[in-house]
Amino acid sequence: MIAGLRCKVCGLRTLIDAEHADQAGADYLGFILHPASPRYVSLAQYQAMQTLLPGRKHVAVAVAPAVTDLAAMRDAGFDCFQLHFPVDLPAATLAAWSEAVGRDRLWLAPRLPPEAEVRPEWLELADTLLLDAFRADTFGGTGQTGDWEKFQRHQQAYPQKRWILAGGLNPDNVVAAVEATGTKYLDFNSGVESSPGVKDPQKLARVVAALRSRHG
Template sequence: MCIEVKVCGITNKGDAINSIQAGADYLGFILYSQSPRSTNLDNVKRISDCLKDTSVKTVAVDVVPNLADVVLMQQADFKFYQFHFPLDLEKEKILKWSESVGPANLWLAPKLPPGTRFPEYLLEYAETFVIDAYSQNKFGGTGTSADLESFAKYQS
């Protein structure tokens, strides 16, 4: 088994460099303005300039982005795109994300309430999935443990 590490919430060059020196394979940049660790594409560009000679891969992290924002993320040269969304989001929007960035580059992060089965229809849109502990009012990591046993069958 190959373990890879993503450090998320990068907002400055120092954190990026320290994360790489600690062994991070991926750096996550949160573009969701309501997150306390959010940043913007101008800041991402400044930070990314110091990453050019590294093998670290960058991840754009957002909540239900519109397609115009996804295009801007692509222009910022992110390698991967991690999009959080509620389960009732229309499938057409998820399809558009997948078509825009490609299933190999899309990391889907559905907001799954406790006891909810993983929506298998999502498997056709992305190759990577992020499962966070559920919070009714928040997206992404909350610092609490999630029920991950039910997802073991999806490992390849």
């Protein structure tokens, strides 16, 4: 999207929204396969659009999926797998995910309470970690701003990993987020919408303009 930065637009439900994200220069297109989300698409709906979608990397977003469901996503042709999970999920489940899709394609997204930290054993299972804003009753997509200090601390402690910043990113705060954290990876969702599940091309354009004004 911008030199030196990689961006994902998540919660895409229609071809037109995927095209808006593509035109804005998104590097990754995210599709939420979690039925409780207002941005939910079924695997069948994704597959119906698949051949018409822009040729960016496609990311399956799910919450603590069964390995059989993850295998179905893999077989559907997704490039990456962003899996949200509670911190008390058994480590064996995460290991099974890593084995199913490979650590290079697995994006672990733990729901970290304010006092919690990323566990070292998770780092052995995935090359990419995504930190989102915490809310006890949901997984991502809240519009709340994430903990930038915690993100920066983890990124500095484990620089060999790819760290993706999520949580309430929008045209008005994205430059501050990049400057505060030093992140190279950004995940947009509700902050570039006109309503839940409907992406706003003007907000996407404003994100691009804001980043270009500071980062070229």
